Amino acid sequence: MRKAINSTMRRYRWALSFSLLLLLLLPVLVAAAPLAERRVLENGLTLLVRSSPALPIVTIKATVQAGSLWESKERAGLANLTALLLTRGTTTRTAAQIDESVDFIGASLSSSAGRDFSEVDLTLLKKDIPQGLALLADVLLHPAFEQGEIARKAQELRAALRKRQEDPSEVAEEAFNELVFGSHPYGRPLEGSDASLAAITRDEIMGFHRDHYTPERIVVTVVGDVDRSEITNQIRAVLGSWPKGKGTVKRATEPAPLQEKIVVKKVDRRLAQANIILGHQGIRRDNPDFYALTVMNYILGGGGFSSRLVERIREQKGWAYDVSSQFAPGLERGSFQVALQTKNDTAGPAVREVVRELQRIREQGVTDQELADAKAYLIGSFPLRLDTNAKLAGLISVVEYYKLGLDYADRYRTLIEGVSKEDILRVARTYLRPEGYVLVVVADQAKAALSE
Structure with a gap:
């Protein structure tokens, strides 16, 4: 009887607390429509802008159709390796120079990949938007994929894969995905394997970037203390001349x-x-x-x-x-x-x-x-x-x-x-x-x- 009463009271407290939370935050929810202003630039790049002037901080996120769904089984890890290397040097900046430039303006810049998409994330102060956008455009358009950086990053990933085998929850997750999805990209580690990482060449990384990192495959989202017209012109200035891709690329479809x-x-x-x-x-x-x-x-x-x-x-x-x-x-x-x-x-x-x-x-x-x-x-x-x-x-x-x-x-x-x-x-x-x-x-x- 006591357990039933406690259970009822617990559910009552949950419902009451979150009903109150909803009432307190309802204006935020209402204000969220529409979430952003959408515009497609002349080269096909989709730009989403949400002006939020509460703090002079701006977040810029580039989301790319370049996840592991677009890589072959033999080159598992190609999407992830390509994304991670974006910030490790361009044709005009070394990895160290990129880090120094980011630190100088007190910003953060990172790149990552997932199964469905890859991302480049930039957070900075409003006053540093011009410098930040120059960096963002450089890593998106002109990554160097220097051979030494490729080798270092591949070595880090192989070490991480070996380390993961010491974590029983990771071992369980990897085995589960493999059994559920088989050879589909959802069924293998995002990082690939020792064998696939060893097989990936610089030319293949450059080819993956050339085919998948194109403006019509990218969504750029800007949230923060920005003027919509001004930030649109700034984005157009650094990314507007980016040419469209030259063909279609295939991705994995439904798992068996x-x-x-x-x-x-x-x-x-x-x-x-x-x-x-x-x-x-x-x-x-x-x-x-x-x-x-x-x-x-x-x-x-x-x-x-x-x-x-x-x-x-x-x-x-x-x-x-x-x-x-x-x-x-x-x-x-x-x-x-x-x-x-x-x-x-x-x-x-x-x-x-x-x-x-x-x-x-x-x-x-x-x-x-x-x-x-x-x-x-x-x-x-x-x-x-x-x-x-x-x-x-x-x-x-x-x-x-x-x-x-x-x-x-x-x-x-x-x-x-x-x-x-x-x-x-x-x-x-x-x-x-x-x-x-x-x-x-x-x-x-x-x-x-x-x-x-």
Whole structure:
């Protein structure tokens, strides 16, 4: 009885606190429409500007269609290596000179790659925009890809790959992705492998940059204390003469669907705790069921202490300190996974409880209170994604890249509020597969109570 009362009170406090948060931050949410002013320059470059004059700080993000989806299996890691090398020297500046120029104006400049896109990020003071844009344009248009820098960066990546094998959670994640996605880019490490990194040549890096880093494949997002017309002219001055690409490039499409069966991968390590991932393929980001799945997943395992998996496996059973679930959608079908760590001897029982919770939400759906609490949190916490220039630039870039519409901030509340219990039951039955999943367990297998 006491546990039921405590559970009810906890849910009440969550709903109340985030309802209050929503009321306090509602003006921010309303002001977020549209998220930015959009303009396509003459060379095809998409420019998004959000004027935010509260602080004299400006964030500029260049998002490029150049993630690992555009590389071959034999050259895995090419997209990541190309992106990382952008700031390590240009035809007119060495890596050290770039670092010195960035430090001199107190800015930050970085480049990175992901599975769906690559990015170059610049944050600086308003007064230093001309110098900063000159640096940004230089690393985007004129990277040198000097052989010594290539060798150094490849060596760093190989060392990082070896280091990752010491982390059981990373080992589990890598094995899970490989089983779920196979030879698809989503199924391999972003950094590639020892073999693929050794095979990548400077000519291939230059070719990848030439083919993929073109203005019509780039979104430049500017957020901060800027005048829209002025920053547009400044961007046009440094990037407007960038010529369009000369052809089309191919990328990987949907991963091959999984068979409806249970696949178990055991990795034996001398560990006190088992690291477990259970899941399967999920959805694309443009799937209209994304919002119903967001609410469903919050109730299942994405809502922290208010989620069913935490309530059952941590609070009631005491088997895990942390357990969570998530959908990771992308340009192609991403993954759904439940991840947890537990003692070796409770690995089997914990896995069975996870499967039971997947079955339960498919069979019984959710309660009115669970649905109300989930909506209150998801709507109430949304403005926190807009409270810094960096967060706002990231959101705007993602919204544009996945073609979600610049009215996304306004529509988000309506989309979440519109999710019904029937929607939850429908998407749970459609997208959760307790009868066919991939299970990876990194543990001391002699002690792990795991039955297949």
